[in-house]
Amino acid sequence: MKDIKNLSDCNSWDYVRTLRHDLLNDEKTFSVMEPIWELILLQQTHFCSMVEERSIQLEDDFRSDEKFADNPLLAFMKCVERCQYPPPEIIIAINDCFRLYFAGGGKIELEEIFFANRRIPKLGNNSAQIAKHDKHNLFQTLCKMESHKPKDKRKSMVVLAEEYLGKRGLADKDPESFLRQHRAWLEDQRSSEQN
Structure with a gap:
């Protein structure tokens, strides 16, 4: 996990872009995930083109960041809802969010990590x-x-x-x-x- 200034940095597109750079340039242990993800994407595209009656549509560019979703968590959810494998950098970012949460030992709320704010009294999370x-x-x-x-x-x-x-x-x-x-x-x- 990179050095972060704010708890919600792991769920930001800046964080994902840094991870993507490291993955694509073999600068991270997780870079082995990139060729595997590309194979999955290729197979999924091939499968969808063969099965015309299924209404699975692949997103043209998973790596368009803000155009794809407002934040990495929503991008992850969007991929799952569309039966698509998320890019490795999004999976790693979401994993880092949960690692940060567990490392907080109960002192940090997921709300702070995923949405940059604590629960608001009378309004809720x-x-x-x-x-x-x-x-x-x-x-x-x-x-x-x-x-x-x-x-x-x-x-x-x-x-x-x-x-x-x-x-x-x-x-x-x-x-x-x-x-x-x-x-x-x-x-x-x-x-x-x-x-």
Whole structure:
């Protein structure tokens, strides 16, 4: 693991680029992974071209960094979701993230390593914030769709919220409370767009 200044450096494209340079120039023990990865990629490309009915599409350039994903963890996940082998430098970077986490002996949160921040009181960790955003973003989409219906066919916001919460397995949640949270979320979205 290279010297790092911040805990989240291992999950950065700068770190991956350094690893890639070392791998491609035989400057690292892991450089043996490069020719193996190229063989896997070649076989996978050959397999996908032979099996036309399968809808596997290979990414043209795994090594386009920010164009491929926002960070190495998301690139790793994207590769797995597409049934593709990630490049060795991404595997090594993710491995280094976990090594750093375990070396911290419980004093470091994965949140700090993967997302450069600690858990925020009342907002939660990164995944809780994303889940909250996704939940309200989807509800907002439903609200917009509802607003395009003729007035006499539109559901009230309370009814829309009840149905939405019911479909998400949250029927016991108070729709009025959810709508207050949704209005606060909308306000946060508007203010962040203005900044």
